[in-house]
Amino acid sequence: MSNSDYLPDYPLNSDLVKRLKSALDAKDEERVGDLICTEVTPVDAVIELANDDWMKDPSAQLPPGMLLGLWTLEYKRELTTPLCIAAAHGHAACVRYLLGRGADPDASPGGRGALHEACLGGHTACARLLLQHRADPDLLSAEGLAPLHLCRTVASLGCAQALLEHGASVQRVGGKGRDTPLHVAAQRGLDEHARLYLDRGAYVDARNGCGETALSVACGAARRPDEHGRCLRLCALLLRHGAEADARDEDERSPLHKACGHASHSLARLLLRHGADAGALDYGGASPLARVLQTAACALQAAPQRTVQALFNHGSPTVWPDAFPKVLKTCASAPAVLEVLFNSYPQLCVSESWKELIPEEVFQMHKPFYQSLFALAHTPRCLQHLCRCALRRLFGKRCFDLIPLLPLPKPLQNYVLLEPQGVLH
Template identity: 40%
Template sequence: GANVNIKTNNQDEETPLHIVARLGVPELVALYMEQGAQIDALNAYMETPLACAAYWALHYKDQIYSPDHHLICRMLLDYKAEVNTRDEDFKSPLHKAAWNCDHVLLHMLLEAGAEANIMDVNGCAPLQYIIKVTSVRPAAQPDICYPRIYPLQFHKVLQACHSNPRAVEVVVNTYEHIKSTSKWKAAIPNDVFERHKDFYDSLFTVCSNSPRSLMHLCRCAIRAILSERCHRSVPLLSIPLSMKKYLLLEPEGIIY
């Protein structure tokens, strides 16, 4: 008859579900849920167990992502955890996944209905945190983390990711067409431009006054129709693997 929702008598005020979500123990998450744990219980920082699991999915010392924490997030979402809760700093679980540059959780949360443009206490949307932390997340795959951003702010992607052309390529290809500005070249150090000259030459050639290719425009139209179902639906299509990769924006090292 133990109370599965009793909170710790310390400054964190965590429930047992918070603790096992934070520590990454999926077996105990299942046990506590079966015993009536409140799935959206709040700790002292207004965090739900889902928010805790999302934040602690990255082992900061080793910079390794935890499959157990990913599984816990999947379980909590399947148990109908609220995906857009906000903590005391108005950060959602998506903010926490973005801070970790965790592409697995970013896609999982977005497919579950997470709001991509929700602002925290600093006035930052999740995407802004991805841009900020890319350089200090060696295990991350930023090229599949970036959603589409407002064109006038694209130079910020170049400032953060100029050494990672794969990430730049993915973001550029989410637009039907985007025109370069003077801020773009200013954001790319000369040595980086020379090191990736073929890629950046293709970037500035494509992002001029000329329209993109018909094949690219068809890709944009298909992705727009599929919308949030894109990553689930494209692998199921009866088309060649190379075309599936093209639709999913897998980087090719050059833009055309």
């Protein structure tokens, strides 16, 4: 039955719904519990909390998009049940009371059941009560999502454990993206969820609708700074369980492409240590190096030069010399990136015309570096640099592993590994 087929027992304009919405808005848990447990009948009554059917109100102000193209007679409204409300807000006592009165744990007039709501809110006690009353652990929502797909927060780990204990499928794909629960955990950086799913037999390299593995999804998700640690642990966990470090999605992008797109140097190094190809090309012909260079100016806080350095120390080809001016223009505000890149060439002809590519305020902000760059316009690189290039050419993709084994002082090892110094010689 579709959402529009239900006739609500308590429509939007009813007195009870008005009082219920007021209590929900005020976060008055006691009042919400009292309303749904003592005033709503029958126990599985359908409650209408919202309705955007503009055809019922000809004077309604319509969004501009509604006036363009073909109209549809469908509209959205929010239908729910007392059990769904109680589960969504973590009212375990209400959930127990309603189930005791015979409430259907799988009723879903709004497209999601009470178990979905409990998992979305991370309410483990409610989820366990529903499962104990035979709620379907694999019930699909209107969007094709099982409750495990809605375990999207750290707080939902207990819900995920309860679902698996009651037979939920860890391999189930859902939604338009055809994601598994492991994909969801990877997207959200939930390392403990991922560990739980892998321990329950989740296939580490399962593909979603875009051909992505969980590792690919994890590397492509944008992260807040406080989430980077969890993401790194999650990716390390996936790799320990045999995830393919170089798995390509439908656009031939590898996890390394995606990590470099966020200038995540710690993640890039992890992938490179597990055999990711530093020179891989996607369908558009872009390499991981190209991806980090494209984002460098917008990701200065992420120290993008570290990602560029890691790529070169694992065998990434450098930029075609004729394309260096274009990179100079794009990355002018990231001189450390330009320094690492410039030092990847034994010799690169510097042109005075390049000065026109650098905004004056950027030039003044990083004056020592740019002065050292243009001082090389008519001067060959120093012998030390040429020796560095000879060593790097000899070691190739193994620079990162072999250079630290050389009997050289640490500062000289760092120099050979392209550690930025702030100026060019």
